[in-house]
Amino acid sequence: MTFSILARDPDSGLIGGAAATGSLCVGGWVLRGRAGVGLSASQGASPSTLWGEAALDGMKAGESARDVVSRITTEDRGREFRQLSALGVSGPGAVFSGASNSPKIDDQVFDGGVAAGNLLASRAVVPAMVDAYLGTSGALAERLIAALFAAQDAGSDARGLFSAALLIVGPDRAPLTLRIDHSDDPLPALRDLLARATSGDYAFWARQVPTLNDPERTLD
Numbered sequence: 001m002t003f004s005i006l007a008r009d010p011d012s013g014l015i016g017g018a019a020a021t022g023s024l025c026v027g028g029w030v031l032r033g034r035a036g037v038g039l040s041a042s043q044g045a046s047p048s049t050l051w052g053e054a055a056l057d058g059m060k061a062g063e064s065a066r067d068v069v070s071r072i073t074t075e076d077r078g079r080e081f082r083q084l085s086a087l088g089v090s091g092p093g094a095v096f097s098g099a100s101n102s103p104k105i106d107d108q109v110f111d112g113g114v115a116a117g118n119l120l121a122s123r124a125v126v127p128a129m130v131d132a133y134l135g136t137s138g139a140l141a142e143r144l145i146a147a148l149f150a151a152q153d154a155g156s157d158a159r160g161l162f163s164a165a166l167l168i169v170g171p172d173r174a175p176l177t178l179r180i181d182h183s184d185d186p187l188p189a190l191r192d193l194l195a196r197a198t199s200g201d202y203a204f205w206a207r208q209v210p211t212l213n214d215p216e217r218t219l220d
Contacts, residue, residue, distance in 0.1 A: 001021055001022060001023060001043065001044065001045060001047075001101070001102070001118055001119040001157065001159075002019055002020070002021040002022075002023075002026060002030060002043040002044075002047075002083075002117065002118060002119070002157065003019065003020060003021075003115070003116070003117030003118075003120065003125055003126065003129060003148075003151050003156075003157065004017060004018065004019035004020075004030055004031070004041040004043060004085065004115065004116055004117070005017065005018055005019075005113060005114070005115040005129050005130070005133060005144060005147045005148075006039045006040075006041055006085055006086075006087040006093060006113055006114050006115075007087070007112055007113035007133060007140065007143070007144060008087060008089065008112045008113060009112075009140040010112070012139070012140060012170065013170050013171065013172070014140050014168055014169070014170040014173070015033065015038065015039050015087065015089060015168075015169055015170065016033070016039070016140045016141060016144055016166070016167060016168040016169070016176075017031045017033060017039045017041055017087075017144070017166075017167050018031075018144035018145060018147060018148050018164070018165065018166045018167075019031055019041060019043070019148075019164065019165050020148050020151070020152070020156075020157070020161050020163065020164040020165075020186060020187065021043075021157055021161065021162065021163055021164075022119070022156075022157035022158070022159030022160050022161055022162055023159075023162060023163065024162060024163050024181055024182050025163055025179070025181045025182075026163040026164060026165050026179075026181075027163070027164075027165025027166075027167070027177070027178070027179035027180075027181070028165075028179065028181070029042075029043070029047050029049060030042060030043045030047065030052070030165070031052075031165055031167045032049075032052035032053060032055070032056055032167075033056075033167050033168075033169040033175070034056050034060065034169065035169040035170055035171045035175070035211070035212040036089060036171050036212055037056055037059050037060045037088070037089065038055075038056060038059045038065065038086065038087050038088035038089055039056075039085075039086070039087045039167070039169075040052040040053075040055035040056055040084065040085065040086045040087075041083075041084070041085040041086075041116065042055070042082065042083070042084050043082075043083050043084075043116070043118065044081055044082040044083040044098060044101045044118055045081045045082070045100065045101050045102070045118070045119075046078060046081040046082060047082060047083075048076070048078075048082055051072055051073075051076070051082065051084050052084075054068075054072050055068050055069065055072060055084065055086045058071065058072070059086065059088045064088065064091055064094075065086040065087055065088050065091060065092065065093050065094040065114075066092070066094040068086055068094075069084055069085075069086050069094040069095065069096050070094075070096075072084060073096040073098075079096070079098050080098035080099050080100040080101075081098055081100045081101060082096075082098050082101070083095070083096065083097045083098060083101055083105070083107070083116055083118050084096045085107070085114045085115075085116050086114070087113060087114055092109060093109050093110075093113055093114030094109065094114065095107040095108075095109060095114050095116050097116060097118065101118035101119065102118050102119035102120070102158070104118075104119065104120040104121070104122065104123055104158070105117070105118045105119075105120070106120060106123050106125065106126040106127075107126060108126050108127065108130050110130050110134065113130070113133065115129045115130050115133075115147075117129075117151070117157075119157060119158050119159070120155060120156075120157065120158060121155035121156055121157070121158040122154055122155030124154040124155055125151045125154045125155045125156065126151070127154075128150040128151055128153065128154035129147040129148070129150055129151040129154075130147070131150065132146045132147045132149070132150030132151075133146065133147040140168060141166060141168055141176065141194055141198070142194075144166060145166065145187070145190060145191050145194060148164060148187055148190070149187055152187060161185075161186050161187065162182055162183065162184070162186060163179075163180055163181050163182055163183065163186050164179075164180045164183075164186035164187055164189070164190040165177075165178060165179045165180065165190070166178045166190060166194060170211075170212075171211065171212040171213045172211050172212075172213050172214070173206075173207070173211055174206050174207075174209045174210070174211060176197065176198075176206075178190060178193050178194060178197060180193065205219070
């Protein structure tokens with residue numbers, strides 16, 4: 001029902017995720033992130049927002065992505081209807097894909113990230129996401145959106161797409177949380193929103209609000 005990618009950018013120190021789905025409000029359901037901790041993507045036929053928050057809590061407490069995914073999914077009797085990805089600020093990512101999500105489920109851990117999808121039109125979707133992310137230059141956000149476009153071109157969600165989201169967090173910047181909750185063409189809308197949010201007065205304001213490393217920062 002959804003495809004997503006989580007990635008870490010060693011050059012900028014940022015971590016980020018992107019997701020798209022053939023249903024509504026993918027950003028609210030799937031993506032979670034905390035600066036200094038990591039990212040999670042909880043999705044599937046019966047997605048659990050509890051999984052996403054629990055993954056961040058576990059990594060904050062010192063668990064690796066692999067250990068936290070294993071623990072959370074083992075404890076849940078409904079796990080076969082869910083899919084969970086996790087990525088910390090260091091170490092490899094991890095993913096669990098429950099077998100009851102759809103006939104076409106896929107996931108891939110790669111250097112600095114993890115990608116996953118379910119109810120896919122093609123098993124080419126997840127590899128296309130990873131290849132596009134790794135093969136695209138530029139800022140982390142731009143690379144993540146390029147990965148979503150590649151996934152759409154490779155087959156997408158079997159139902160098409162109606163929502164998309166992007167989340168970028170880091171210790172020296174305010175979170176960038178962009179959501180297209182409903183659109184007949186959500187990926188161009190998300191790309192346009194990114195351009196608006198990273199330029200002009202909004203970008204100027206966002207550079208002066210509190211961050212993990214400067215929690216008392218204010219507007220000049």
